[in-house]
Amino acid sequence: MSGPGNAAAPLGPPTSALRRAEGRAADAVGALLVLWGFKRQMGRVWTVLYLSERPLTAAEACERLSISTGLLSMTLADLRSWGAVRTVTVPGERRERYQAEVQVWRMVLRVLGSRERGALDEAVRAFEGALEEARASLVDPDPAVRAAARFRAERLARLVAHARGAVGLLRILTEAIAGRRRG
Amino acid sequence: MSGPGNAAAPLGPPTSALRRAEGRAADAVGALLVLWGFKRQMGRVWTVLYLSERPLTAAEACERLSISTGLLSMTLADLRSWGAVRTVTVPGERRERYQAEVQVWRMVLRVLGSRERGALDEAVRAFEGALEEARASLVDPDPAVRAAARFRAERLARLVAHARGAVGLLRILTEAIAGRRRG
DNA sequence: CATATCTTTCAGCAATCGTTGAAACAAGGG
């Protein structure tokens, strides 16, 4: 009991064009996720699972991606927290297997609907706080300060409006596509 | 000739509630941009300019943000390359002044329309390349390999479709809001 | 052309982030 592929299912070809294809796709998704402020490995791991016809074990995924089990474990935790990967337990099997969420749009929108939503909410709070402080200067003895306060209050109000607008747009998008079939 | 505020216009209050408000808003925007894979200082610099009733000099911006002129210069280069900041030259003035793009939506969409567009195009190319390689294995002597190739080819095709769909959605969004007034 | 003022570039340091390998932890099976 040592080879990477064992009992349960005949493993794919150890090194081949298919592996290269997997690697390319995985790196492409990884790069996309990095651009969007996520971790590269989240994209790579998800992709390898997505391109597998059956749930993979940790060892298999590590081997295909050339990463340590520690990193894989942490990355899987991230992915599960976004609902991008599910853990599958085969009845008589000891080790767990991991399976990619295949409904891509739904997954992406769920992330937008929570991560971006949270960030935007926080931004709104910050803008509103800043707006409060700016308004406090509307009654400053110095007229120049009052004028500056007016201007900043107006711009801060616009920032609040924009952030609120983005939240609204986000809600529309997520709700619109929430009630659909297929991913 | 040394104080941060000089001739041209009476400078705002050196330290005040308004400055705190600016700082809060700047940090909030910075955090948002980081989340989206940009540099924090891009958000901070843009915000300070956006909240100023007149274009600021480099020295003023550095002072408000507590960053070096070197960093400011690099950040301004980034911002200009995205069209988020304009350089303004006052007639008899030696030093330049910087002014924020105030049409926020337009600005955001221009960025999405180029940065994300480029990244997605690259992803599409990678997926298509991977798909080619997978298809090469469709004629493998080993039936198991052929089956694996079929599965991967199908999934890769979906990835291509999704990426293309995203590009399309992006184009719709940008074109839809490109022909609008206000930012 | 020399000088003064402002901007950009960049080598080097600082801080952050990513990754491994090993230890701790969990969950059966003898």
Next chain:
DNA sequence: CCCTTGTTTCAACGATTGCTGAAAGATATG
């Protein structure tokens, strides 16, 4: 209960990124 197998956590290290200060590059002025 111990041993085996599998998973998670985490300290330490390495790579990447961010920032500064100083030097080089511009540009106007005398």
